[in-house]
Amino acid sequence: MKNTSKILLFTLLAVMSGSALAEVKPVTLEDITAHVSTQNYYVQENAERVYQAKKTIQLSRRNLLPKINLWRILGGFSNPLGLVEDVAPFLVPNNWLRVKEDKVLATASVHGYRALWANELLTARGLLIQSSLDERLLEQLQENAKDFEPLYSVIQLRENLGTAPSGSIQQFEVRRLALNEEINTLATIIKSNRSELAYILGFPGNDEAVPTGVKYFEKSEAHPLRYEDYEERLLSASYELKQHTSLIQAANLIRKSRYFNFLGVSTMSRGAYGNIFDGLPQQDGLGFGLGPSVQIVRSQKRILESQKRGIEETLRKNLKVLVDSYNLDLQLREDALQRIQATQSQWQTLTDRMNLGAKIDVFDLIEASRNRIEAVSSYYSIETRLHLGSDRLKRLTYTDAYQVVEGSLPK
Numbered sequence: 001m002k003n004t005s006k007i008l009l010f011t012l013l014a015v016m017s018g019s020a021l022a023e024v025k026p027v028t029l030e031d032i033t034a035h036v037s038t039q040n041y042y043v044q045e046n047a048e049r050v051y052q053a054k055k056t057i058q059l060s061r062r063n064l065l066p067k068i069n070l071w072r073i074l075g076g077f078s079n080p081l082g083l084v085e086d087v088a089p090f091l092v093p094n095n096w097l098r099v100k101e102d103k104v105l106a107t108a109s110v111h112g113y114r115a116l117w118a119n120e121l122l123t124a125r126g127l128l129i130q131s132s133l134d135e136r137l138l139e140q141l142q143e144n145a146k147d148f149e150p151l152y153s154v155i156q157l158r159e160n161l162g163t164a165p166s167g168s169i170q171q172f173e174v175r176r177l178a179l180n181e182e183i184n185t186l187a188t189i190i191k192s193n194r195s196e197l198a199y200i201l202g203f204p205g206n207d208e209a210v211p212t213g214v215k216y217f218e219k220s221e222a223h224p225l226r227y228e229d230y231e232e233r234l235l236s237a238s239y240e241l242k243q244h245t246s247l248i249q250a251a252n253l254i255r256k257s258r259y260f261n262f263l264g265v266s267t268m269s270r271g272a273y274g275n276i277f278d279g280l281p282q283q284d285g286l287g288f289g290l291g292p293s294v295q296i297v298r299s300q301k302r303i304l305e306s307q308k309r310g311i312e313e314t315l316r317k318n319l320k321v322l323v324d325s326y327n328l329d330l331q332l333r334e335d336a337l338q339r340i341q342a343t344q345s346q347w348q349t350l351t352d353r354m355n356l357g358a359k360i361d362v363f364d365l366i367e368a369s370r371n372r373i374e375a376v377s378s379y380y381s382i383e384t385r386l387h388l389g390s391d392r393l394k395r396l397t398y399t400d401a402y403q404v405v406e407g408s409l410p411k
Helices: 002-021 029-039 041-062 070-074 080-087 093-161 168-200 231-237 239-258 272-278 290-355 362-397 400-406
Strands: 024-027 208-211
Touching: 024 029, 029 041, 029 093, 029 400, 041 093, 093 168, 093 208, 093 239, 093 290, 093 362, 093 400, 168 208, 168 362, 231 290, 231 362, 239 290, 290 362, 362 400
Parallel strands: 024 208
Antiparallel strands: none
């Protein structure tokens, strides 16, 4: 017994010390924007790529100035073109075009960053909304579980007296345990979502982000959506489309630079966002390879244009699906509320009659309990989808919380 007590004591201390290291941090929807902007790992990584792209513009400009390459000087005039590239790089037209390319590609990197930022913000806000509504559902299930406690002794007494069929208490216990299992499963999901949200917000790995302040829709605020009201904004605000527009502009500059290759090929790097063009073959100098070289760039441009059209249609499809789903859930929401009232009334009637001594079949009680919980779960699912759908619409159109991406980039 002493050894067992020591083991239990050490286990308790270990659990307490482990939980002491973890910090539970309340988070609101308003807090998420700042955390995602400054602490999210993917956003920070992409912000550094934007920084690199902007520095590449400076590098390209400064590479237009003369520089010293000792190896070429020691080689004398055996490579006069190389000396020109060092002493007078501004005489190479493609170097000037490369500066323009880098400006356009830097703009593409900014658009890519802002799209990524919005996606991470959408994920974080979605987790917070989902977790908040799951917690309210958990509270409701726990309240329902409490209703079983006073009925247990009543059913057991009646079975002992022979006024209830044999095995009634076992059926009741099976349902009670099933409800406890649902509660434990939901609690595990909530804990997992808290940890995932903490990671997205850049909190330490063992912390938990607890959602606060999420409100339900008021009936007056929930109204059907119309696709036509959002399509124009959807396409004009999309940073994915803006990014591809910049890449297409870069393709035009690169095609133009092919015609000046006979005066020297630029050796400047286009940076991270120019890698889709770096692998395209080109001819160094004046020769018969100019035609195919230009045609390859044109083909790359057509690929980008095709991708842009694909993004446009994907955006339209996503908006159409979102609008239809949202409007359907608005209709289902009213039915779900009525279903909750009906199942609650059914449960209350059966339990009141049982307490008054009426002969109530345990199976009817179990079925009434299951119907009540399914009705509550269905309602919370609909409520969650409405919240998430509304937030996704804001993400697609870059409104409300997502307007921040139109401002300056974080330092």
